[in-house]
Amino acid sequence: KPAEWVDEVLAEDIKWRDLTQQKDKLRRDVNALQKDVIAPKKKAKEPCDEEVAQMKDMQKKIKEIEKLLPEIAATRDNLLNKIGNIVDPEVPISQDEEEDNLVVALYPMPPEAEEEGRDNPLL
Incomplete structure (x- = not known):
């Protein structure tokens, strides 16, 4: 089942990316x-009704896409939340963290700060 979830997440993500690209292209x-086109024609006082209608149609398509994007993103994110992280194979599987804890590396403790060091705001 988790493999199917990954495929579903990828499919939703591809839909979201395609719609985002379409929206960006329409805006451009x-x-x-x-x-x-429109600004120079208006400046020259030429009729530009056809271009304005075309622009309004593009803006309508942009609004339709903007309504779909949050729904697709929410579906994708919900599916993504079902998928867990990939765990290193060396991680022990256990119900008791204290009993089966494995120390991989130890790092030295930082030196103790001086009581009145250079950080003191009164200096």
Whole structure:
């Protein structure tokens, strides 16, 4: 079952990434249309109803995608939370942490701080 969960998470993530890319591309297209086509036509007082309608259609698609993105992200994250971390094979499996604890490395304790060291704000 966990292998299926990974496949589901990957599928949802791919959906989310594809929709995010579509949204970003539509935004770039809207900005380019506004800047390169509509603004110069308005400045020259030429009709640009067709371009404005095209821009509004793109903005509508962006809003539809923005409604879907949180749902897909929530589904992906919920599935992701079902999957545990990969544990090192050397980690002992036990119900008692104290009894089967394995010390892998010891690090020296830091030196004791001087009572009135350089950190003292009164100096």
